[in-house]
Ligand SMILES: Cc1ncc(C[n+]2csc(CCOP(=O)(O)OP(=O)(O)O)c2C)c(N)n1
């Protein structure tokens with residue numbers, strides 16, 4: 003099955019035509035293919051050598067080589083199709099990327115940090131591959147984050163095959179800017195080093211890929227070292243392929259990765275297995291690392307000469323030369339000619355690259371957020387009808403509306419499904435759960451288990467897979483059950499989700515929505531069910547952060563979050579889910595609130611309180627009381643979104659009142675209020691009649707005992723006292 007827009011582009015495998023019957027082949031590879039493979043390997047090595055020279059000349063600033071890995075990478079490249087399959091390579095895959103179609107000049111453009119570097123526009127180190135047209139997804143530096151994204155990427159391909167209508171474009175939301183292509187037999191290639199298999203995310207990726215029989219070709223390039231740490235420290239028993247042997251549906255191939263023919267054969271079997279829909283494959287290739295870890299490392303400090311010499315005897319470049327001569331494929335003269343032509347090519351690329359323009363320094367803000375769709379401008383009116391609903395109701399109904407409108411939306415997380423054993427649901431044996439707070443209740447029943455499903459209990463798994471899916475054009479709206487447990491996903495959120503657009507210079511994006519139940523005031527929630535910590539997310543460029551205080555805002559902001567083209571953290575206060583405060587009638591299926599637009603909850607002239615989330619009702623109570631009792635008129639601003647935030651509303655109010663309190667539920671020190679207070683002090687100094695005050699939690703965690711919780715979290719009384727003190731200052 004193959005349905006795609008890109009189909010007409012005629013993407014073909016790197017593999018050439020079938021050989022004439024008389025010709026000897028090597029695992030099916032023709033002599034011509036072997037010559038071409040050697041060319042790629044040698045070109046890769048010479049580009050590394052050239053970069054090393056350029057680094058010594060201080061024309062480039064970092065170097066990490068693919069030396070010793072060329073045969074494995076070039077062999078793997080013969081089994082996959084650029085622009086058709088998807089690629090999550092790691093930094094030693096120079097030869098793979100050359101074989102897929104990245105040019106030497108393009109690779110060197112990244113090394114010098116040129117504006118025209120097609121992978122990152124000078125934003126990333128060399129060997130951080132990326133090519134939109136070849137489906138090489140922007141690579142980062144954290145080891146292992148690519149693994150779960152590759153799983154999500156494969157899931158997206160499968161989803162679009164099953165729901166081809168979902169691939170259609172749509173004016174006015176993120177879909178307008180996200181072309182989708184997919185093929186029923188595509189493979190997702192994902193490589194990593196031996197050391198990287200120690201990351202938990204590797205095991206999470208193996209688990210989901212094999213459980214779901216996803217077509218991911220994991221290539222483990224085992225050079226026996228992770229910088230200076232040898233394999234026996236990383237891997238119990240020293241062999242990762244042995245450790246993964248019990249994963250179901252997983253094909254395991256082990257090969258000599260210094261031999262391109264053996265590497266090709268292993269990867270071909272793996273790719274065929276994946277394409278046929280049997281499940282994932284793991285190729286464990288044994289390679290060498292002759293050039294130290296990077297140019298910043300000197301392996302002679304931890305590897306004796308004898309060990310290095312032993313490796314050198316397996317150098318894939320010299321082995322391949324000998325092989326070509328021995329098999330009478332090329333003679334020494336022909337090898338010299340080939341190498342000379344490669345050297346000339348590298349020389350020409352290197353000369354040309356030194357004239358390449360650098361990026362304009364004022365381009366740094368480009369692609370932090372979507373340049374296509376600005377959520378500040380996404381707005382449509384409410385058409386309220388019916389009885390008042392809770393925040394939980396209006397979030398649930400927003401998800402229902404949006405899933406109906408947009409078939410690209412998938413929802414997953416821990417316990418979000420109605421029932422994973424779907425037959426129980428279909429036989430009406432049970433009612434279904436739909437989230438520990440029941441926010442996703444009924445969605446699976448309405449839209450099916452393809453679109454609403456449970457994840458394993460693994461937060462990085464949720465975030466990483468969502469990123470891979472969104473890169474392909476799906477809109478994952480995932481749930482993190484409790485903010486307190488978001489930390490395993492933080493690596494993916496901070497280093498990947500928020501960064502993909504910027505680091506790829508706008509070539510890739512992954513506008514995921516992460517819904518998170520947050521906050522305390524629960525009476526007994528204790529430490530691990532009460533935390534806030536929003537400033538750890540507002541501190542990340544590229545990430546939008548919403549924190550609604552009432553049902554209507556939650557509905558309107560969530561819709562904007564889902565339709566917009568940026569990744570969004572949607573923080574939902576658990577205490578507000580079913581509060582009487584802030585209930586509202588259903589505003590209709592298109593209600594959208596723009597980001598960065600605060601709401602004035604109460605007008606006043608004596609002082610301004612800037613807050614959000616569950617402090618809003620507490621501040622409102624205090625403001626009403628102090629006006630009643632003392633005639634102090636507080637202007638109360640609910641920010642609604644924390645990034646972007648509505649500076650205009652803050653400034654206008656503070657200019658009027660000359661007094662400001664920033665209040666939030668999270669701890670005071672280094673909290674969200676510190677930034678707002680600093681900006682008020684900086685930009686509105688002349689307008690102030692008093693210092694800027696903050697009201698926030700104590701610098702402790704939230705205790706279980708309710709009396710302690712009361713003292714720890716800011717209460718209406720604390721706000722009242724702060725208002726009184728500031729008004730009288
Ligand atoms: C999450 C993370 N931790 C640490 C590093 C620093 N680091 C970069 S490469 C590397 C070793 C990787 O070893 P391996 O996976 O075996 O790949 P190899 O470099 O040997 O090909 C380390 C520790 C990193 N980039 N990311």
Ligand SMILES: [Mg+2]
Pocket residue numbers: 195196197223224225226227228229
């Ligand atoms: Mg290694």
